[in-house]
Amino acid sequence: MESAHAASLASRYDPASVEGRWVQEWAERPFRADPESGKPPFTIVIPPPNVTGDLHLGHAFDNTLIDTLIRAKRMQGFEALFQPGMDHAGIATQVQVERALAAEGLDRHTLGREAFVERMWAWKERYGGVILGQLQRLGVSADWSRTRFTMDEGLSQAVRTQFVELYHRGAIFRGERIVNWDPASQTTLSELEVDREDRPGKLYTLAYTLEGGPVDGREAIEIATVRPETIFADQAVAVHPEDDRYAALVGRRVRIPLTDRSVPVIADAAVEREFGTGALKITPAHDQTDFEIGERHGLSRPTVIDTDACLFGELVPEAFRGMERFAAREVVVAALEESGALRAVRDHTVSLGFSQRTKVPVEPLLSLQWFYDPKDAAARALQALDDGEIRLVPERYTKVNRDWLERLRPWNVSRQLWWGHRIPAWYDPDGNVIVPARDDPHRDPTDDPRYAGVALTQDPDVFDTWFSSNLWPFSTLGWPDESDPFFRTFYPTDVLVTGYDILFFWVARMEMAAYEFTGTRPFHTVLLHGLVLDAEGQKMSKSRGNGIDPLELIDRYGADALRFAMAHVSTGAQDIRWDERRVEMGRNFVNKLWNAARFTLMQVGGDAEAVSVPARPTHLADRWMLSRLQAVTREVTGHLDAYDLGLAARTIYDAVWSEFCDWYLEAAKAPLKRGDDGTKVALKTALEGLLRLLHPLVPFVTSELWEALGHDGQIGLAAWPEVDPALHDPDAERDFERLRAAVIAARQLRAEANLSPAQVMPIHASGDDAAFLEREREAFESLARATLQAAPPTGAALTQPLPALTLALPFDGIVDVGEWRGRQEKRLAEARAERSRSAGKLANERFVANAPESVVEEERRRMGEAEALEAAIVSSLERVTSAP
């Protein structure tokens, strides 16, 4: 690559002109992971984005955190693998393609399955992977040569192996259960694909007449329902077993309104006595709770709503057949009213499920599907959480993870889609299920001599997408081929980074699958982050249209600015309310860094070897800066190790801006002007240390600057800074604080005297620290833009008293001392308050007896300092008052 030169560094950092070549570099020559390197491996698999998805802020956030960890580990000597890839996202993708077809006046059924799947692949080739290119613009250092897709050959084999194995273990079965049915896309949905929303509805009270005459004078039992159109599938009326109101009715039969059918009154503890009338109609085929009650009581489960969400079947009076469910409700209610069975209607909020993709209300429907009952796997995963084999960060989410594993129900894994992994199950003419053999899962039964001559038909359905993404941490690494070098070296992976919102759906499933198939944990740490909300605190979503385009932000501010902003605000899985000012902060910070490096280059040149004298620093500022660098290195490294990227970012932000730029660079200017080699070395050392600490967060600008500084290899492959204890210098840190306090005091004098920054101030120092200041004269004079005077001012002077130092600035009497006096009096009041507070504490014997010695000692020190300051201010005020 062409090297940048110091002279060519613009005075303002322009991300657009820098990032492009690095994006290209990292895409064409990715950071490849070598399973044979012998270095300790460190692996993170990407939470696979939807193949036809676009980068949104959630992805940007997630991948920033992942890449920061990966880049840091790589520099720390690990063989770091950032495993990239995509998910086929069954229904989401299929719905998109079906929409495109509809625009052409086609649908998948007229096209036929084979042609449709071809269209799907064509779509995938065209739009799939766009998001990977977008991630590259974020600067993600994934090993792009290993990009995987859930429907790749190898990963498909993994899915098939999973199914066949679980089937033969008896964990997978085919049966009828209540599923979330999407009448628009004609498929079942996972809970994740259903959005729950509260909607205004009605609660209807219906009278079911008792057969065989009144009991205790009651002719009917009144039930409460929000779905009167389902009464035709009723199989019972249930009451609570301990409900005295209905005890006498249990065992009797009641007649369903508008029909000739009667059903029994049963007792079940699932009924809430307080709700409605305390009596519940049981419709096992159209409600999850009813299904479960029906199971307990051996009720049959007739269906009256079909897959188009219309009433159908013999049980439905002919007048209502074929009517859509909501239309039917109105008509049925009218008929009920007519018949006198409708006793009451009141407003009632109902929680309704909507298909995330089609926005249509989901119908709970009894359906013959494939189910996976993962209770054994869940038990193992729970054990892992209890034993700490898998750790969640923040820790409190462990409980959420556990809760979900404990309450698992059989998971519906089949989907009535054409896009996905076809279920490897066949049926013979008698309806017997034939699944490939356990020891040869990839041979279709149609190729198996044992079934020669049998007419086998394959199940038309495909698997739920989660039934492949649960294998992601190892299917991407080669499993089921356990001899794959990547699987052997990089599995188990290390950290999983994802939003807490898919802890249930994805994380828990990966945990279960990993123990089931690899016998080990899939990762040791789950790092959960919050969600990116819009400025009003609402979740961003396509339907709300409140999303923010990360690419547009990258165009305007640069990828580093976005990354830095994201890392900076990540704390403890708190949601992030979007605020563009933070990206501005990132941009400004990157520009600051750029300019600090530009200055350094002007001083030391762009030849890496030119200044390499391994001298111990001698100047106070050099000693201070290098000592601070050690502390910052230790802190940043520690924060990264603790997965606290927010703290890491904030720590280094302060180090760069408030220490390196504001103080060190300014203090270094005077020696640099003299050509001081020691300072040149220190300057370059400090900058390069900071650049390396920063690289994982802001890879573009640091790569560019590293190159400009004359290094051959990229900074992404440079070694992480190590703490050098020999450079730890507490004396220098303390002395520099003294210097800093003196400089600030002098600047305050300048402001109070209304002197322009350009004007050099004659300053006289007295007090215990005066000799120290004399020793650091060059730095003080340069930083304060002052000249230290040997003799005290003869005439009127403004003074700035500190505990161990008083600075005096002569003034000509034109200056209004009122402002100065006001400020000093305020400081005096503060010093007095401080002194009396400390005195009060120290006079409290319980404080002295109970508080740690160090705290008491600190309090004494404070008190002494407050006294000294108070005395100095008093004396200053007297002198000015008495001045001519």
Next chain:
RNA sequence: AGGCGCGUAGCUCAGUGGGAGAGCGCUACAUUGACACUGUAGAGGUCGGCAGUUCAAUCCUGCCCGCGCCUACCA
């Protein structure tokens, strides 16, 4: 109904059992050869409320008020 989180400067947010911070905004001054995406000096907060524990509470405990999220078989 249960669980979790949040309430700190005008705004967006960090933070800790021992005199509260950042970014932006605000006031004043400044273009001294790194940087106006800047510098210097400032103003601004009874850390949601009430009790309790403690020598010491913004931080721990309890209750209350407000906001948000997630689970759940209230039809």
